[in-house]
Amino acid sequence: MRTPTWAQIERFCRIDGWREVRRSGHVFYEKVLADGTVLRTHRSLSSRKTMSPGRFKAILRYQLVVTEAEFRQTLATRRPADRG
Amino acid sequence: MDTDPIAVLSSVDFSRAKSALSDLMTRVVHEHKPSIVSRHRGKERMLLVRTEDLVRYLEAFRLELEVVEDGGEVTVAVPSLGVLGFGSTREEALDDLVTELRVYAHDFFERSSFYAATDRAAHAPWLLRFALTPSERQRSLLDEAA
Numbered sequence: 001m002r003t004p005t006w007a008q009i010e011r012f013c014r015i016d017g018w019r020e021v022r023r024s025g026h027v028f029y030e031k032v033l034a035d036g037t038v039l040r041t042h043r044s045l046s047s048r049k050t051m052s053p054g055r056f057k058a059i060l061r062y063q064l065v066v067t068e069a070e071f072r073q074t075l076a077t078r079r080p081a082d083r084g
Numbered sequence: 085m086d087t088d089p090i091a092v093l094s095s096v097d098f099s100r101a102k103s104a105l106s107d108l109m110t111r112v113v114h115e116h117k118p119s120i121v122s123r124h125r126g127k128e129r130m131l132l133v134r135t136e137d138l139v140r141y142l143e144a145f146r147l148e149l150e151v152v153e154d155g156g157e158v159t160v161a162v163p164s165l166g167v168l169g170f171g172s173t174r175e176e177a178l179d180d181l182v183t184e185l186r187v188y189a190h191d192f193f194e195r196s197s198f199y200a201a202t203d204r205a206a207h208a209p210w211l212l213r214f215a216l217t218p219s220e221r222q223r224s225l226l227d228e229a230a
Contacts, residue, residue: 021191022187022191024187025183028187028191032202036202036203037202037203038199038202038203038204039166040166040188042184044170051157052154052155052156052157052159053154053155054152054153054154054155054157054159055152055154055157055159055170057152058150058152058159058161058168059168062161062163062166062167062168063166063168
């Protein structure tokens with residue numbers, strides 16, 4: 001599995017319409033989905049560093065709430081993720 | 085102090101609570117009796133409770149963890165809260181998770197009117213228990229689930 005850098009996580013958040021809510025050590029983002037669900041994530045400041053597949057999967061599942069394919073598609077198309 | 089014979093908890097009007105705050109606090113803190121203070125004819129009410137008592141009431145709200153070790157990295161998740169801790173060892177990831185929980189709890193109660201109107205309102209008991217636990221003991225809350 002090819003894993004993203006923190007800069008790519010941030011890029012995903014920007015394309016997907018996340019709002020920066022805090023900058024202290026990490027940068028924190030939030031997004032409110034159409035059904036009112038609130039998502040929250042943060043990115044490390046070491047933006048060029050990649051992460052392990054296990055960590056990437058945890059971020060996708062518990063914070064970004066998209067599949068890996070939806071994550072890649074968002075970066076490729078520069079359009080917000082379609083969470084179905 | 086008013087005691088409604090039907091109500092389970094004692095209730096006192098705001099103006100009486102102000103004039104008898106010391107007695108009210110003694111009742112709540114020393115006698116372990118939660119008390120309601122109300123104003124505008126009961127339209128607005130708040131509950132006063134000793135913090136240590138509240139921590140005990142919230143004891144059942146334990147943080148469930150999921151640990152992923154992969155490629156020299158450890159990720160610890162609290163799936164129900166969507167909070168993650170990162171590190172190169174389990175201990176490092178747990179320490180990071182404590183920091184992330186502090187940040188989230190701070191933001192949650194700082195912007196509580198926002199979160200209260202969302203699905204995240206349900207996070208309140210876990211975050212309140214974490215926030216009321218002395219900082220030097222917050223790390224031990226993660227060991228309850230281990």
